[in-house]
Amino acid sequence: MKNFIIYLAVFIVSSIAKLYSQETFEEQVKVISQEIERITKEEKAHLKELVEQVNSKMEQGIISREQANEEKIKLAEATADNIEKRVEAQEEKLTLLVQQKVEGRIASLDTVKKYGKSYGKGLKVVIGGKDTIQYREKRTTSQLVFALGVNNLVTNQSVANSNYRYWGSHFYELGWTYNTRIFKNDNLLHFKYGLSLQYNNLRPTDNRYFAVHGPQTLLETSAINLKDSRLRNVNLVMPLYLEFDTQPKQVKNNKDVYKIQEGFRFGFGGFAGANLKTKQILKYNDANGDRVTQKTKGDFNVNDFIYGLGAYIGYKETSLYLKYDLNPLFEDNQEKQNNISLGVRFDLN
Known part of the structure; x- marks a missing residue:
């Protein structure tokens, strides 16, 4: 009985701590931005490998320079599409996060700084904006x-x-x-x-x-x-x-x-x-x-x-x-x- 009560107490308190140890708005934004950057680097690295394979085929005379350029363009377009699709899921998370912030369901430790980068084919992700979101108790x-x-x-x-x-x-x-x-x-x-x-x-x-x-x-x-x-x-x-x-x-x-x-x-x-x-x-x-x-x-x-x-x-x-x-x-x-x-x-x- 004693051990059961101890285990129950530890479990309840751990659950409470987990429930109330949510990341702040800035921390969650940072995680999303890091994930977008990881996706972009991963896709670009994969594109580089594919381009090297095309160059190798061209050097071996398997394909001509014109064919190689056409394949590179197609690979670049496919990579941009992959980035856009994968980042779209992160954009949805960001949209939901901003909505929760506006509704006051997420606390902020500091003002949100301007932060933005461009990725892929015409895809731009902008996080934050003006420094107008203040600390909420x-x-x-x-x-x-x-x-x-x-x-x-x-x-x-x-x-x-x-x-x-x-x-x-x-x-x-x-x-x-x-x-x-x-x-x-x-x-x-x-x-x-x-x-x-x-x-x-x-x-x-x-x-x-x-x-x-x-x-x-x-x-x-x-x-x-x-x-x-x-x-x-x-x-x-x-x-x-x-x-x-x-x-x-x-x-x-x-x-x-x-x-x-x-x-x-x-x-x-x-x-x-x-x-x-x-x-x-x-x-x-x-x-x-x-x-x-x-x-x-x-x-x-x-x-x-x-x-x-x-x-x-x-x-x-x-x-x-x-x-x-x-x-x-x-x-x-x-x-x-x-x-x-x-x-x-x-x-x-």
Whole structure:
């Protein structure tokens, strides 16, 4: 089940990345122009070979000079026809591309420069024109997400009198997300989705550590003095958030411009994914006074499937962030405990 969820998450995010990594107008124009140039060079090279064959036949006396010239003219005309036919398909692509650009379905990183060449028999391909096509903002942008803060477990619907250090238990999150403006002419609502790695750390109090007893994972007091005791869970999740951005649209050069993360914003939603690994780290001094770090990897009866709720509120790139796992951390413990995290989140464009 865990592997299936991981594969599914990677597949979905790869599909999203492919969907939103379309080439810009200039890049697609460049590809078409390069293909036209390749076709022309290929046909001319083939014509050169055929002409050399005709010259060879003339030198051997198989055909006269007049016959050779007639054959060369026919070959040149046939080559020009081939170029025209093959380039016609590229012209159709170019026409469709320009139409999509005019309709605003293709983004441009810069103005389109004048570019034109002549190919074949009276065939001229002109790409672009005047430098009047300006940058158009995309409704979907990508962002790097980084969050950090404190982590703990909710027991009996409370974090009071916790068995884990409040300031010593941390969480970190690193992810890649896409931000899509839902409405074409309104900047209020955005849909955010992507993929994140969550690192949730728990440090028990009172010199304790986690011990597995069959299906139960419980805290036990260590016989030696622990310098550090920590349980780390690494989760791969797909976050899905609805974000409200209060930044109004702006008008520049008689065009509507929608900027994000320029003012106050807040979002809420959830996440789902899988636990990738669980590790317990114990640090102590042995009988000789040497420092020892003991790392134990295992499942510790932790739930494989992760799902929860999250919310954030902030200004520009920085926000206060809260997330809560709806699934219990330990699958079969009699006392159900759910992970909760509170910290600061950075959405970096």
